[in-house]
Ligand SMILES: [Fe+2]
């Protein structure tokens with residue numbers, strides 16, 4: 001058993017050593033040192049004794065990944081000037097858009113501040129998710145049962161490091177504000193990183209988290225007005241599509257012969273994780289930090305038609321991929337129906 005250090009910049013400790021539930025966003029240059037959190041993890045590391053290629057599809061993906069490496073330092077236009085309070089992403093993506101709270105905002109002072117916080121909240125959670133992916137993929141290198149999968153997964157570790165680098169630099173240099181990880185995302189990442197069963201790590205990270213990221217990045221790359229963030233997301237998406245493909249390739253057939261009990265664990269995991277991922281977008285920390293009426297903002301966020309569409313779109317890759325793996329069982333179907341995302345089962349999951 002080993003203790004992994006997971007620094008998600010969340011939960012600043014107060015004087016009593018207790019963790020505050022709603023930490024304040026970290027501003028660049030304030031020198032606040034957030035304590036790293038640690039997790040006890042245990043899983044079976046697998047040492048292979050054959051290195052010869054066995055799966056042509058995985059080797060093909062490995063070759064593709066090597067050719068597609070890029071340098072976040074030189075490939076992105078970092079010289080771009082960014083005003084973090086401008087409408088860099090459409091106002092419509094801010095959950096309270098069009099509500100009476102929105103109407104009451106001072107458009108010259110409060111709205112620009114809200115834009116900066118909302119951008120920071122969204123991209124910071126992308127950043128923390130990327131750290132989770134970096135760590136999960138490193139675990140997959142060691143847990144994967146074949147040389148084909150280990151070699152491919154090693155390329156993904158480098159991809160995720162590059163994604164952490166790009167989002168972190170954008171947040172620090174351009175937005176100048178980093179939010180702590182959403183408690184819902186943290187719960188999900190902790191669960192994936194401490195999971196013993198290899199297929200559940202893949203399922204959680206490669207199918208659920210990566211699938212959601214791919215859909216969220218897609219929405220952002222199509223709607224952002226700010227050229228640097230648009231390019232960061234576009235480049236990252238090219239990598240993420242390979243990551244989801246890796247999960248689908250590796251897990252295909254893995255559930256065909258599972259017992260009912262084993263399958264039930266996977267079904268519960270998919271439905272519960274999907275609920276968590278949906279709840280992550282309520283932005284409660286933003287409303288609190290800006291002294292907005294929290295209950296009213298949460299109510300609007302939960303009921304606004306734009307937000308409901310946005311939240312359900314985030315499942316447009318997950319649902320068809322779960323189906324491709326043979327996991328869209330009656331129980332999972334019921335869960336997806338309750339979350340109102342079942343309509344994506346026939347969508348193109350190509351990733
Ligand atoms: Fe990533």
Ligand SMILES: [Fe+2]
Nearest residue numbers: 133210240243
């Ligand atoms: Fe990824």
